[in-house]
Amino acid sequence: MNRKSIIFNIEQLNRLFPFYLLIDKQLKILSFGSDIGSIFKLVEQSKFSSKFHIITLENNNPTFKDLMSLTGQKIILKHKTENLITLQGQFEYFVDQNQILFIGTPNFNSLTDLSLKKIISFDLDTQGQNQELLKVIANQELITEDTNKILLTIHQQKESLIGINNFAANMLNQVTIDEIVWTIIEDAISRFGLEDCVVYLIDENKKNLIQRSAYGEKQKEAHQILNPIKIKIGDGIVGRVALTGKPINIRDTTKSPEYIIDDKERYSELAVPIIANDEVIGVIDSEHSAKNFFTDQHLVDFTIIANLTAIKIRNAIAQEKHDSIEESVLRNIKMLKGVAQATEELVSNSNFVTAIEKGLEILGKAVGVDRAYIYENTLNSKNKIVTSQRYEWVSLGITSQKSNDRIQNVPLEYFERFLPLLYENKTISMVVSELESEFPALEILNSQSIKSLLIVPIFHRNIFWGFIGYDDCTTERKWAQDELLLLENFAKSFSGALETATAAKELKDMALFPLENPNPVVRVNLKGEVILINEPGKELRHAEGIGNTGIEEKIYKRLSNKFNSKNRVEIFEITAGKKFYSAEAILSETNEYINIYFNDITIRKEGEKAIIQSNKQLKFQEEKYRNIISNMNLGLLEVDNHDTIQFCNQSFTEISGFSLDEIKGKKTSNLNFTTPITRAIQREGINSLKNNPDSHEILANNKNGEARWWLVSYAYNYNDENKVVGSIGIYLDITKQKKLEIDLENALLKSQKASESKELFLANMSHEIRTPLNGIIGMIRELNKEQVSQKQKGYLKSAMKASRHLLSIVNNILEITKIETGELNLNPIHFSVQELLNDVVSILEPQIKYKDIILNICIDKNVPKAFEADELRIRQILINLAGNAVKFTDKGEINIDCSLVNMTDEHGCNDYLASCTRNCDLVIGDENHTHLKFTIRDTGVGMNEQFLSHLFEKFQQEDFTISRKFGGTGLGLFITKKLIDLMFGSIKVRSTKGKGTEIDVCLPLPVGDFSKVKQKETFVIDASLKNAKVLLVEDHEINRAVATNTLSLLEVDITEVENGQEAVALLKEYSFDLILMDIQMPIMGGLEATNIIRNELKIETPIIALSANAFKSEIDLCIKTGMNDYVTKPFEEQELIRVIVKHFNLSQVGKIKEIAIPNLTNEDKDTLYDLKMLKELSRGNTDFVQKMLHLFIDTTPIYLEEMRTFYDTKDIASLKNLAHKMKASIDNMGINSIKQDILDVEYYNQENGSLKKMNLLIKKINKVLLEVINQLKEKELI
């Protein structure tokens, strides 16, 4: 028997250990495993130390001896350039070859790293299914006691399985007892690192144990012992084991009472019996100098070794006895092979399930059964142990029972009397036919047509875990003892595999535990490179906010620089995307890694952030207000609930002149800082702040006693507990502003006074202006009646226009003054609304004639025919409003509607009431009053909202362009408003710029009597006025001329005197029919003269006052003095004539004939002709029209001359004839203004008219026709 029993060739070595290195004495790598070679790109004969260094070794260039010294230790090999993968393994020194063998497993971070090296995980499968897990555990450094234990267990299991496998393989070739025994010892020594191992065999007479082979210091290497130790069965440990057949493991010999200390170097001893056919045939005895050396695993392993060898030894013994049992040996060999293969399967196959199934198949075939299976015991729902089939192999032609429900959850009671044996870990062999009929499992067995079966219990962690069953469906098989031993061994191997699987599972759970941490966990090496990372950690890697360089560059690399042997922990915080992490980086015990544990503190951080933000905000605001207060020079005064000053700021001291020390503790009232608020606080307590307005202006004295105006604002002052502890006053010195304000007020008062005096002045001035104006207008009027050139006519027109405008301004001012001084009284008469409106229209007619305007009048049928009111004023109102409408409308229509406000219609009534300005109740509800409404609507330029509010103010026009374009004084609407107010009426204006204006005027008017409505006063001129004598008393020469001119129309005799004295003197001698009397005259005024005339001379001749003063007071005075009527200068001709005629005794003057005085002074000299007819007739022939115009222009002056001549010669007949002639052309030329006049001339007779009238007619015709000729020349002739 040779000691060097296992020799691997390179190929085998490579297959078994793809990561091996064989190193010779020169440290050259002689050969290497295929995988290690491909990963590190090794070449044969390269130097070991140039490629690798050993991490645990300080020396980077170890000698061969150094390596030898490491034999048996766990070492880690690191390649000098390739960092990703390290190798973990062991050196083994082979004395014979003087070579060192390194066998290792790769250690790597992830499979992806491996794939870079073109190694797939399959390449590593032969290294065991736990390789990956081991690595993970190692990386996680979870090397706690538990994991250590598990690792150890796994390691041991694995080693043991491999060992058994090797052992079984080795054993096949051994034949002699010595060979067998030595193999046992060699295996035990090499596998378990034993110091001593001795195998004893029982001698033939079964009384003694004889030492057969030994290894150890004492025994030396001895394949055969010359003087074997002889131990009596029952003596000592070994003897006892031989006697009982049970192994003994003494962990600490010093503590074992039965131990006889004969060698101080032996502290642990394990003795295992070798049992064949229930008979102890020997003992394997191992010793070790360390305490607690032998574990349970050792016990199991040695038992397996013992069992595996038992049959061989027995056979060897038998062979030694020449008791050859060939057949059984062959079968045993076959079985042993099967067990070996099956065990190998369990060891090498990474998949536990396929390993078992494969193992069952191999075993089933080797043993020659029909079915091999494994049952596992479980607790069912009733907490009862049941057993179920888990794995099964069946031979060809035998029904699989995998889907048989009856073999699942079988109660253990079914084993009946066999059960206790199973619990004792005894193998049971059954022959079905021999079983009693009551046996519970019989039916199940029969249903599977089992003839015989073997049940080998599996104990896992000393608990009956289940069993392996072997069915024979063909023969009633008796199992040989050695067969049973082999199968029992397999069961033990299975148990080992189970242990491995269980441990692996536990390990996996444990390994995954940190990986399932929801917070990022990262391991980096000392270069800052990530070695391990869990899922959340990966997210961290890609989170935004880390920067382009990535978290590795940014944090890990820097971090790695911070660590050294002293600084092992770094705590820091990072932001990743929207998350915050606190991180703890810890340098591992081995100084190899930095483990970084991140902790999500986003919520806390956000809270902090919010607080910081709000603090910032608060600070910012405080700063802001502080700035405001300091920059605005606002004084701050803090006062407590009793008005005692607590604090003031710098600004306040500047304002008041007092320093804080001076006023602190004093009361504001004592310092004359009292405000209405502080007074109220004193009186009613702090709560009175509620009722007080924000701020007050107070007049206080500063320290120097100067009076200062302060604007003071008070607010509650709260303490921390939100209680009012007083008030804070803000003081602003507004003395300057206040002064300005007072000045302004004074200025306003002054200007108001000035305004009043201005009006008075204007009123006086207007009188002074009116007097000369009368002369101007009168003279222009007279001049206009003369034949003047076209150019002169233009001048006259302008002069007239200007003077009339001036007059209207003066009149308006007078009107206003009258209204404002209450001078204006209403003079009610009965009038017809229809006529009133007709008048308005006829007055406006000339203005609208040449605009594209339609003027509509609509009077509601409910409106009474007559009212009793001041028609003149209403007319004035309507003309003003409608006049404006016309003025500001170029195109469209103007509607004047007249209706009643329905006082029973609530809406209308309210509307009206709301718009009534004042004293509404005076007139509303009076049954006699009807509320008459005039609505004037136009489609003119309109007004904007802003202007509407100023509409009724004096001198208001929307803008200057308006007055330029439309003219006007800006007084019309003011007067209108005043007049309406005077009548207790209302006016409402709605206007849209660019669209038009609508004005409602409501007037409460008493209904009048239509029968009392006076017919239109007519202008009468009668021939009998001819001889009437009129005395004109007027100091102003021009005005005398004006009056004389007008009076000449009446063909009266005029006597002119220059003052009242002269008039009185004249009247004493002559009698007159009428006196026209100026009021203001030198020497004797009109009033004085009148007084004398009436009272002294007792003359009742009508006296008509002519005065530029339009005040009612003067009129009243005139009437009171005895004058009969009153005409204001400047007067209109018609007005004077009307008044004069009125006061002539009608019986004296006789017949009255209505006559329309041609209004030749019409400012707006319209086109007097209409060529429509002529043009129609021409049918587009302009030559014809021109010819006709020339004819007209040529002939008309001749006719007019004739006319004059005929009139002068009183050739009435010719005159009439001429008129007839002229009529045709006048008609044809559309000269409508004299159409009737020419007819009147034509049909003139002595009965119906005076020559005077003829004169007027001729004058008018003359004037109109001349004008027409002018216009034609101007506009029509080409």
Place this chain on the structure above:
Amino acid sequence: MNNLKELKVFIVDDEIYYLNILAQHIQNLGCHEVTLFTNGADCLAELPERPDVIFLDYRMDTLSGFDVLKSIKRYDSDIFIVIISGQSDIKVAVDSLKYGAFEYIKKGDMVGDNIENVLERILEVKSLLNQAKPNLLRKLFQFF
């Protein structure tokens, strides 16, 4: 001779303006041969021109329309005479019909329409005369 264009028209009015107005009216109707006279004497002098229609203002200074009418009729009774009169002379105008005037026309707005109306009727009569000339002539002779 049934076309207005072919009518030869005399107009007599001492008011030259209106004379032209009338002429325009007539010309508007299509008459081209229109001769104007401001007095009756000139018109009578031109009668050899054989006008078809004479519009005669009734009231004229020198020679009254009535006198002119009688003179024309004496000269050629076939000439159609239309008296133009003012509103006030209606009675006289109506009388003139007795002296051979074909129609009278009032001055005024409707003068154009009336002229047209009259001229159309004249054409109608003329065409009738042409168709039944002998009879009509006979009838006419029977009158005188």
